[in-house]
Amino acid sequence: MDFSTKLNALVARTDAALDALVPALPAAAPAGPARIHAAMRYSLQAGGKRLRPALALAAAGLGGPDATAAALPAAAALECVHTYSLIHDDLPCMDDDDLRRGRPTCHRAFDEATALLAGDALLAHAFLIVGEGYADRPALAAALLRELAGAASGARLVGGQMQDLLAERAGGEVAASDLEFIHLNKTAALLEASLVCGGLVAGLPAPALDGLRRAGRHLGLAFQIVDDVLDATADTAALGKTAGKDARAGKATYVSLHGIDAAARMAADETARARAALAALPGDPAFLLGLADLMLARRS
DSSP, X not given: OOHHHHHHHHHHHHHHHHHHHSOXXXXXXXXXXXXXXXXXXXXXXXXXXXXXXXXXXXXXXXXXXXXXXXXXXXXXXXXXXXXXXHHHHTSTTTTOOSEETTEEOHHHHSOHHHHHHHHHHHHHHHHHHHHHHTTTOHHHHHHHHHHHHHHHSTTTHHHHHHHHHHHHHTTSOOOHHHHHHHHHHHTHHHHHHHHHHHHHHHTOOHHHHXXXXXXXXXXXXXXXXXXXXXXXXXOXXXXXXXXXXXXHHTOOOHHHHHOHHHHHHHHHHHHHHHHHHHHTSSSOOHHHHHHHHHHHHOOO
C-alpha cells in the first residue's frame, strides 16, 4: 500500500470512529443537548488533515495491525481535543477568526456561547471515549488518560495558549526562547501525545516511547514554523482560514523573529531531528517518516 492510500485509509477509519463515538441525538431529543451535539459535529466534520489521529495510528502500527485497530478510540479522542482547541482559539476573546477548515467557525455558524460549550463538551468527551474504549485494559486507560490530560493541561496546551495571548498583548515582543516555549506547549504537546498514545496502545518499551516523545516535540515545532510561513505567504483560499492575521495582529511568530527564509530552514532542521528519532524506532517507521515529510511540505 503506497503512502497516500494508507493515509487516506487511516483518515477514513478515524472519521468512522468519530461518527460512531461522538453523540448525535435524534430530532426528538431535548433542544439543548441536540444543539451542542450539532455544534460538536459541525466542527469535527469540517474536514481537516487528521494528522494527530494519523500519527497515533501510525505509531500504534509499529506494534502490528491489531494495535492500529485498538488505537482508534485514542485517535478519536485526540481529534476531539484538537477540535475543541480550534473552536476556542477562534473565539472573539482569543484569536477572533471567522473561517476554519474552509467554512465559518463554530461561533459564526452557531453563536459564541454554543461554540464555547461545544468546545467544553468535546474536551470532556475525549476523556469519556478513552475511559470507555479501554475499560477492559485499566492500566492502559490510566496511561492514556494521563498523557491526554497532561497535553491538554494548563502546563501544556492551555498554558502555551495563555503565554501566546500575553505575548500578543505585549505587542509581540518576545525572545526566541519564549516563542519556543509557547509552541512546544500550544502546538507540540498534542502532536507529542498523539505519538506517545499510539506507542502506549502498541505496548512499546520505554525507550521507544521516549523516541516518540522526542519526535513529537520536533514535529510540533516544525508544524508551527510551517504554519507561520504559510500565514505570511499563502492566501485564505489555500489555507482554509484567514491568511495574514499574525502580522496584522502584531503577533510574535517565527517569521517575525527570523524572516521567511530562515524560518523555512528551521522547519527543515526540526523535521530532520524528528526523522532521526523516528528512524531509530523498532518496527517499520517508513509511514511515520512519510508523515513527517508531508507535514513539512504541506501548503495549508
